[in-house]
Amino acid sequence: xxxxxxxxxxxxxxxxxxxxxxxxxxxxxxxxxxxxxxxxxxxxxxxxxxxxxxxxxxxxxxxxxxxxxxxxxxxxxxxxxxxxxxxxxxxxxxxxxxxxxxxxxxxxxxxxxxxxxxxxxxxxxxxxxxxxxxxxxxxxxxxxxxxxxxxxxxxxxxxxxxxxxxxxxxxxxxxxxxxxxxxxxxxxxxxxxxxxxxxxxxxxxxxxxxxxxxxxxxxxxxxxxxxxxxxxxxxxxxxxxxxxxxxxx
Amino acid sequence: xxxxxxxxxxxxxxxxxxxxxxxxxxxxxxxxxxxxxxxxxxxxxxxxxxxxxxxxxxxxxxxxxxxxxxxxxxxxxxxxxxxxxxxxxxxxxxxxxxxxxxxxxxxxxxxxxxxxxxxxxxxxxxxxxxxxxxxxxxxxxxxxxxxxxxxxxxxxxxxxxxxxxxxxxxxxxxxxxxxxxxxxxxxxxxxxxxxxxxxxxxxxxxxxxxxxxxxxxxxxxxxxxxxxxxxxxxxxxxxxxxxxxxxxxxxxxxxxxxxxxxxxxxxxxxxxxxxxxxxxxxxxxxxxxxxxxxxxxxxxxxxxxxxxxxxxxxxxxxxxxxxxxxxxxxxxxxxxxxxxxxxxxxxxxxxxxxxxxxxxxxxxxxxxxxxxxxxxxxxxxxxxxxxxxxxxxxxxxxxxxxxxxxxxxxxxxxxxxxxxxxxxxxxxxxxxxxxxxxxxxxxxxxxxxxxxxxxxxxxxxxxxxxxxxxxxxxxxxxxxxxxxxxxxxxxxxxxxxxxxxxxxxxxxxxxxxxxxxxxxxxxxxxxxxxxxxxxxxxxxxxxxxxxxxxxxxxxxxxxxxxxxxxxxxxxxxxxxxxxxxxxxxxxxxxxxxxxxxxxxxxxxxxxxxxxxxxxxxxxxxxxxxxxxxxxxxxxxxxxxxxxxxxxxxxxxxxxxxxxxxxxxxxxxxx
Numbered sequence: 001x002x003x004x005x006x007x008x009x010x011x012x013x014x015x016x017x018x019x020x021x022x023x024x025x026x027x028x029x030x031x032x033x034x035x036x037x038x039x040x041x042x043x044x045x046x047x048x049x050x051x052x053x054x055x056x057x058x059x060x061x062x063x064x065x066x067x068x069x070x071x072x073x074x075x076x077x078x079x080x081x082x083x084x085x086x087x088x089x090x091x092x093x094x095x096x097x098x099x100x101x102x103x104x105x106x107x108x109x110x111x112x113x114x115x116x117x118x119x120x121x122x123x124x125x126x127x128x129x130x131x132x133x134x135x136x137x138x139x140x141x142x143x144x145x146x147x148x149x150x151x152x153x154x155x156x157x158x159x160x161x162x163x164x165x166x167x168x169x170x171x172x173x174x175x176x177x178x179x180x181x182x183x184x185x186x187x188x189x190x191x192x193x194x195x196x197x198x199x200x201x202x203x204x205x206x207x208x209x210x211x212x213x214x215x216x217x218x219x220x221x222x223x224x225x226x227x228x229x230x231x232x233x234x235x236x237x238x239x240x241x242x243x244x245x246x247x248x249x
Numbered sequence: 250x251x252x253x254x255x256x257x258x259x260x261x262x263x264x265x266x267x268x269x270x271x272x273x274x275x276x277x278x279x280x281x282x283x284x285x286x287x288x289x290x291x292x293x294x295x296x297x298x299x300x301x302x303x304x305x306x307x308x309x310x311x312x313x314x315x316x317x318x319x320x321x322x323x324x325x326x327x328x329x330x331x332x333x334x335x336x337x338x339x340x341x342x343x344x345x346x347x348x349x350x351x352x353x354x355x356x357x358x359x360x361x362x363x364x365x366x367x368x369x370x371x372x373x374x375x376x377x378x379x380x381x382x383x384x385x386x387x388x389x390x391x392x393x394x395x396x397x398x399x400x401x402x403x404x405x406x407x408x409x410x411x412x413x414x415x416x417x418x419x420x421x422x423x424x425x426x427x428x429x430x431x432x433x434x435x436x437x438x439x440x441x442x443x444x445x446x447x448x449x450x451x452x453x454x455x456x457x458x459x460x461x462x463x464x465x466x467x468x469x470x471x472x473x474x475x476x477x478x479x480x481x482x483x484x485x486x487x488x489x490x491x492x493x494x495x496x497x498x499x500x501x502x503x504x505x506x507x508x509x510x511x512x513x514x515x516x517x518x519x520x521x522x523x524x525x526x527x528x529x530x531x532x533x534x535x536x537x538x539x540x541x542x543x544x545x546x547x548x549x550x551x552x553x554x555x556x557x558x559x560x561x562x563x564x565x566x567x568x569x570x571x572x573x574x575x576x577x578x579x580x581x582x583x584x585x586x587x588x589x590x591x592x593x594x595x596x597x598x599x600x601x602x603x604x605x606x607x608x609x610x611x612x613x614x615x616x617x618x619x620x621x622x623x624x625x626x627x628x629x630x631x632x633x634x635x636x637x638x639x640x641x642x643x644x645x646x647x648x649x650x651x652x653x654x655x656x657x658x659x660x661x662x663x664x665x666x667x668x669x670x671x672x673x674x675x676x677x678x679x680x681x682x683x684x685x686x687x688x689x690x691x692x693x694x695x696x697x698x699x700x701x702x703x704x705x706x707x708x709x710x711x712x713x714x715x716x717x718x719x720x721x722x723x724x725x726x727x728x729x730x731x732x733x734x735x736x737x738x739x740x741x742x743x744x745x746x747x748x749x750x751x752x753x754x755x756x757x758x759x760x761x762x763x764x765x766x767x768x769x770x771x772x773x774x775x776x777x778x779x780x781x782x783x784x785x786x787x788x789x790x791x792x793x794x795x796x797x798x799x800x801x802x803x804x805x806x807x808x809x810x811x812x813x814x815x816x817x818x819x820x821x822x823x824x825x826x827x828x829x830x831x832x833x834x835x836x837x838x839x840x841x842x843x844x845x846x847x848x849x850x851x852x853x854x855x856x857x858x859x860x861x862x863x864x865x866x867x868x869x870x871x872x873x874x875x876x877x878x879x880x881x882x883x884x885x886x887x888x889x890x891x892x893x894x895x896x897x898x899x900x901x902x903x904x905x906x907x908x909x910x911x912x913x914x915x916x917x918x919x
Contacts, residue, residue, distance in 0.1 A: 011830070030526045030667075031527070032531075035529050035530065042781060044825075045779045046823075048823065051825065051834060053831055055319060056493060057318060058325060059531060060532075062417055063327050063328065063492060065323055081664055085664050087664065087665070087667070111831040117320070118440065121428075124322075124424070125428045125431050128428050129429040130384045130425065132379075132383055134300065134303055134304045134307060134730050136375035136378065136730060138379055138382040139382070141377045141378045141381040142395055145394055148391050151386055151388075151389040155412065159414060161327075162320065162323075186384050191383070191384045192384045
């Protein structure tokens with residue numbers, strides 16, 4: 001396969017970026033998208049040019065590092081995958097591919113396709129935990145049975161990898177799917193119920209302070225989420241938030 | 250050997266079962282008021298580093314945590330799939346602390362320290378309690394209680410899991426515990442920072458030099474103790490199941506400053522990974538060992554059929570039952586498909602080398618779920634009072650159950666290989682996965698440098714020559730939550746009057762200078778070859794000559810070849826860009842430079858150990874049936890290497906292993 005790439009290049013968060021043209025050839029269908037980027041970077045290094053910076057680590061779809069906006073879609077054309085799991089068999093010889101970073105005001109560009117997603121960490125600092133000491137002096141793990149359907153739902157919400165595809169794809173740059181996943185996981189489990197009121201208020205407050213937009217229920221986040229986190233979680237977040245608001249008034 | 254010195258583990262005396270409890274009662278404590286005056290650096294935020302940071306901060310120490318990823322949540326523990334072991338005996342199948350201890354010692358082929366392994370087994374049950382209390386959503390049954398499954402090398406079901414994402418859920422648990430402490434100001438988090446040097450003051454570890462991966466700034470950080478939790482060094486092989494960024498740098502830097510490196514050649518080659526498909530490949534993907542609960546491994550019985558399959562003229566599903574060789578079930582009837590990883594990997598290699606491999610490269614075997622689908626399907630049909638003779642219905646019901654158990658793994662496989670594993674058997678082949686070797690630590694998890702500790706995969710301590718499945722998560726969390734927080738207090742109790750450690754000293758100055766010079770040297774090199782070129786070449790040497798089977802000749806060659814490659818690296822590597830700002834090429838070059846040194850020690854260690862044990866298989870030492878042949882008389886010790894200039898000049902120290910509570914015998918899974 002031969003491909004034309006239009007890649008966002010930006011030196012740092014102070015400089016202006018632009019789309020630049022690159023060409024790669026000898027790309028095979030079995031390559032992952034990031035391996036295609038490796039091929040390009042090897043060529044750039046050989047020509048003594050600056051390779052394209054992009055975040056990546058586990059390359060098996062679980063760490064949430066990779067974050068490319070490919071042809072207008074977070075993580076590219078395939079569904080339920082991250083960029084590192086996207087394979088070149090989804091493209092055709094001669095295609096032009098636009099590659100941009102995950103854009104949102106709270107995610108300043110560090111370089112090229114690398115953005116700063118620490119806003120997500122700060123939302124978690126605000127309340128993304130159960131206040132239990134790690135002493136090991138807790139009760140037996142089986143002391144509180146948890147209904148399977150709740151445990152399963154909590155698990156589904158907990159599979160969020162924090163990649164921020166939801167924010168990148170949302171026209172409002174809303175982080176509601178991300179926040180709702182964590183709030184849902186804990187509100188569905190007895191261990192997290194005690195602090196539920198505080199947690200939801202604090203996390204939503206931090207989300208707003210970071211500058212994420214509001215949710216207008218377009219559902220794009222659910223479509224692009226590589227882990228298939230359901231929009232139901234946003235409904236649950238709204239419920240938890242309202243409940244907490246009334247409780248504290 | 251004249252220069253051999255014996256190392257002491259400092260394990261407590263007395264009966265095995267009471268050691269840890271007695272030790273905890275006898276070691277020194279630091280008062281809450283004094284903990285506030287003490288700083289601890291933790292490098293790495295995986296299960297070990299994350300849990301240690303959270304717990305130390307909770308105890309009252311001032312913790313500084315470092316990770317090279319953009320968030321502590323992305324450490325590679327996140328990718329662990331199958332599960333975590335704990336001797337809870339919820340299934341009532343005869344499990345106990347002793348049995349977990351015994352399985353781990355035996356699984357490690359009798360090359361680990363009894364006292365450490367017993368302690369691990371002892372605290373394992375608490376880990377599950379702790380994680381549940383943190384809101385980790387483990388799999389549950391319909392009664393709402395925790396579910397278990399079975400892993401290789403054991404005869405009980407003691408593995409707790411969260412589908413195929415157990416590592417993710419446990420890491421997010423540790424990350425949440427960290428977040429709580431970050432919000433209280435007790436942990437200062439440094440993401441996108443890489444440790445590039447250890448600073449020793451008056452013989453004690455007192456700080457580190459880091460590079461800010463965003464700005465390129467070289468920074469000094471001081472503390473009263475330094476904890477290395479930076480994981481394993483599987484990326485020495487270039488292709489492995491590790492993340493792209495996983496590296497040996499932190500461990501190697503402390504090694505060069507005096508920490509002994511133990512059993513570097515003990516590497517785990519995991520039997521069930523997606524086979525290599527081409528030269529451009531950047532990493533290998535694991536298919537969880539839990540799949541061997543239900544999947545059966547086979548190759549064709551005849552070479553002709555194997556050839557036809559490779560050429561694509563025969564489909565595996567068309568091969569009759571009697572024409573298939575379920576070689577693990579044939580060779581190891583007692584454990585069957587659930588033999589330990591080293592045994593399963595070697596058996597796959599043996600079949601493929603003999604010409605029975607089933608993919609284009611001839612390096613793959615089948616992992617087949619058809620029987621499990623039928624078994625589960627029949628069970629469901631019976632439960633639901635449906636027709637148990639209706640084949641389509643049975644298959645449909647069975648696939649649903651298999652999907653509920655392994656759905657995400659099957660999906661992952663399909664995305665990579667472009668084949669549907671519900672319809673045709675998976676193809677798998679062994680790949681580098683975990684390193685049992687690592688920094689030598691005593692019973693307190695302290696290295697040979699006072700004040701420098703190593704936990705999790707970074708240390709060598711618990712898995713001997715082969716790690717059992719679902720034990721890495723257990724060890725990481727045991728070290729971080731329950732062991733280090735006690736033992737580090739014993740060391741720090743002598744530091745309560747030390748006061749803050751200044752970074753304005755000649756030791757920090759020198760350490761910083763050495764890092765800056767190294768970076769300058771790499772950047773100013775006018776070479777023509779990329780860093781990856783060298784990494785790939787190094788990986789090939791190690792995989793071909795120090796991989797699943799090793800021999801004297803190959804290892805001697807490997808030492809020379811790695812030496813030469815390292816020389817070439819400094820002459821012809823091209824590191825683009827500058828130090829200032831984000832420069833991944835530079836970060837990678839610094840890591841590969843360390844792998845190029847470790848590789849040499851790795852081969853030397855493998856050459857020195859004239860026996861086969863666990864994942865270390867020397868072709869010269871095998872039984873008639875091709876099983877590993879240990880030499881307990883001569884090699885019943887831990888090899889701990891002291892840095893001495895060139896890696897192959899390292900000085901060997903031995904820690905003698907004594908087995909008082911298990912009988913030292915030949916491992917058998919037949």
